[in-house]
Amino acid sequence: MEASGTADDFIPAALAAFGVEADEIELAVMRAAHEVFWPPILELLSLDTGGVAPEPAPDLSQAPPRR
Amino acid sequence: MSEPLDLSLREQAAAIAAGEIDAAELLEAALARIEDRNPAINAVVETFPEHSREMLAAAPAGPLHGVPVVVKDEWPLPWRAQRFGAADMLAQTAPGESGPYRALRDAGAVVVGVGNMHELGSGSTGNVSVYGPARNPWNPERCPGGSSSGPAAAVAARLVAGAVGADGVGSIRYPATYCGLTGLKPTFGRSAMEGHHMAGVSTTIVSGPLCADAGDCRLLGSVLYGEELRAGEVSGLRIGVIENEVSEDVALPVREACEKAIEDLRAATDGDVRKIELPELAAATLATVLIANSESLGSVTPERLNSLDPELSPLGRGLLKYRLMLPAAATVKAHQVRTLARQRLAGVFAEVDVIAWPTVPAVAPPLEAPLVELPSGTLTADAANVRGGALANLTGIPAISVPVGSCEGLPVGLQLQAAWGRDELLLDAAEALEGANGRRWVEAAPPAAAKSGA
Numbered sequence: 001m002e003a004s005g006t007a008d009d010f011i012p013a014a015l016a017a018f019g020v021e022a023d024e025i026e027l028a029v030m031r032a033a034h035e036v037f038w039p040p041i042l043e044l045l046s047l048d049t050g051g052v053a054p055e056p057a058p059d060l061s062q063a064p065p066r067r
Numbered sequence: 068m069s070e071p072l073d074l075s076l077r078e079q080a081a082a083i084a085a086g087e088i089d090a091a092e093l094l095e096a097a098l099a100r101i102e103d104r105n106p107a108i109n110a111v112v113e114t115f116p117e118h119s120r121e122m123l124a125a126a127p128a129g130p131l132h133g134v135p136v137v138v139k140d141e142w143p144l145p146w147r148a149q150r151f152g153a154a155d156m157l158a159q160t161a162p163g164e165s166g167p168y169r170a171l172r173d174a175g176a177v178v179v180g181v182g183n184m185h186e187l188g189s190g191s192t193g194n195v196s197v198y199g200p201a202r203n204p205w206n207p208e209r210c211p212g213g214s215s216s217g218p219a220a221a222v223a224a225r226l227v228a229g230a231v232g233a234d235g236v237g238s239i240r241y242p243a244t245y246c247g248l249t250g251l252k253p254t255f256g257r258s259a260m261e262g263h264h265m266a267g268v269s270t271t272i273v274s275g276p277l278c279a280d281a282g283d284c285r286l287l288g289s290v291l292y293g294e295e296l297r298a299g300e301v302s303g304l305r306i307g308v309i310e311n312e313v314s315e316d317v318a319l320p321v322r323e324a325c326e327k328a329i330e331d332l333r334a335a336t337d338g339d340v341r342k343i344e345l346p347e348l349a350a351a352t353l354a355t356v357l358i359a360n361s362e363s364l365g366s367v368t369p370e371r372l373n374s375l376d377p378e379l380s381p382l383g384r385g386l387l388k389y390r391l392m393l394p395a396a397a398t399v400k401a402h403q404v405r406t407l408a409r410q411r412l413a414g415v416f417a418e419v420d421v422i423a424w425p426t427v428p429a430v431a432p433p434l435e436a437p438l439v440e441l442p443s444g445t446l447t448a449d450a451a452n453v454r455g456g457a458l459a460n461l462t463g464i465p466a467i468s469v470p471v472g473s474c475e476g477l478p479v480g481l482q483l484q485a486a487w488g489r490d491e492l493l494l495d496a497a498e499a500l501e502g503a504n505g506r507r508w509v510e511a512a513p514p515a516a517a518k519s520g521a
Contacts, residue, residue, distance in 0.1 A: 010392070011389075011392070014391070014392045015388070018369045018372075018391055018392075019369045019373075020369045020372045020373060020388055020391065021373050022384075022385070022388055025381040025385070026381060026384050026385040026388060027385070028385070029381055029382055029384070029385025029386060029389070030385045030386075030388060030389045030392075033385065033386060033389045034389070036447075036450060037353075037356075037389075037393075040349075040350075040353045041353065041357075041393075041394065041397045043350075043353075044350055044353055044354070044357075044397050044400050044401065044404070045394070045396060045397055045400065047350065047400060047404075049400050049403035049404070049407075052403040052406055052407055053406070054403075054406065055405075055406040055409065058405070058406070058409065058463075060255035060256065060270055060462070060463030060487075061254055061255050061256035061257060061463060061487060061488070062463075062487050062488065063409070063412075063413045063416070063486060063487050064406070064409045064410055064413055066413075
């Protein structure tokens with residue numbers, strides 16, 4: 001399903017679940033954001049990253065330790 | 068001598084140290100020039116002449132003694148809390164001594180003004196701000212880039228020769244490119260960060276310099292790093308290039324200018340160009356956005372979201388509320404993508420010294436509609452720009468944007484990225500590139516800087 005289709009259900013439902021109010025303009029912004037972000041989020045979620053060796057608390061100032 | 072404000076940062080510092088320029092006169096000239104030129108570009112959102120004069124009166128002898136600079140509205144000052152370009156930034160803030168402020172003060176610099184920024188740091192264009200949009204000195208109807216919009220526009224218009232920005236997802240490099248400047252995103256953790264409202268929480272944000280050229284970035288960067296960024300000779304530079312959308316889904320004039328610059332850099336350093344692969348790049352872009360957004364959620368509650376300041380833009384309000392809906396599972400995977408990307412880059416940097424691609428795929432878009440035309444179609448500038456800007460923030464590596472051309476009278480920038488801690492190499496490479504093109508692009512001045520006046 002297109003992200004724009006899921007947005008019509010997902011966003012109002014999520015807002016209601018969180019108890020967050022939104023006006024029409026904010027809803028339009030959220031729908032637009034959803035159309036941009038949701039497809040790549042679904043792609044990301046489809047990645048099997050279970051085999052990725054963890055780098056707990058990575059020191060981002062340095063290269064990762066050799067494995 | 069040229070108009071002192073038109074000298075480079077290092078020339079101003081040297082001239083003051085030699086007694087050739089009076090620092091008090093330079094400060095007053097900077098304030099007058101801001102008054103004269105700033106209304107057209109809205110780069111500086113506040114000046115505080117008495118505080119600046121007090122800073123100068125107490126300025127120690129240092130590498131920037133008496134030199135006026137602008138600081139982004141992301142850093143607190145002892146007399147002013149940051150507003151983050153927003154009517155409501157959710158986080159509690161107060162006036163104070165940020166790390167960049169202390170570094171500047173201890174170097175003898177004078178903070179002459181606060182630079183505008185994209186609201187909440189959440190855009191690459193600079194066209195949304197509680198202060199109104201900053202404008203690009205090359206064309207005031209075009210975006211100056213964001214989120215460090217004001218610092219970049221201020222330097223490009225020669226209000227000051229150096230400014231301090233912050234880069235969480237490309238926020239120094241995008242405006243550097245749009246405004247024709249050199250902008251350095253340091254290795255994570257190397258530059259002053261204390262006092263930022265996300266310090267200790269953010270794993271992507273760093274402070275960094277925006278200046279006309281690499282030499283000035285080296286000077287201002289050394290102050291922000293608290294250590295000298297030593298210059299070195301670059302020889303046999305191994306330049307990595309990539310064949311994917313970040314280098315290919317690019318407006319043709321930008322692509323051509325960047326390809327020429329890469330060849331110039333190769334020739335100038337007697338180096339070579341090698342193809343590299345970063346299969347995680349697309350996922351890394353989203354991962355950066357997810358991590359950066361999730362890290363700012365600490366002060367977000369449903370109750371708080373229901374009481375946002377109505378002066379916050381609709382865009383800001385909507386995006387803040389949408390952040391609450393980002394799935395935790397995606398953020399967990401984003402951290403795993405970070406691990407993969409860091410491991411991949413460690414391997415890549417065993418084979419090349421720098422990775423080069425266009426900083427952004429198109430020149431500054433119109434303020435009213437920040438869209439860019441790319442071979443793949445029309446995209447929002449934000450969606451297009453993040454492709455090339457996010458990797459350095461996700462992985463912690465340093466990156467620099469260097470002006471390398473012009474299209475439609477607007478600057479084009481090339482981004483160079485290097486391994487962790489090799490910030491100095493980026494400055495050396497940028498200087499080699501400047502030498503190769505006769506400093507044509509770093510010395511180009513926009514119309515807003517050529518106007519007569521103060």
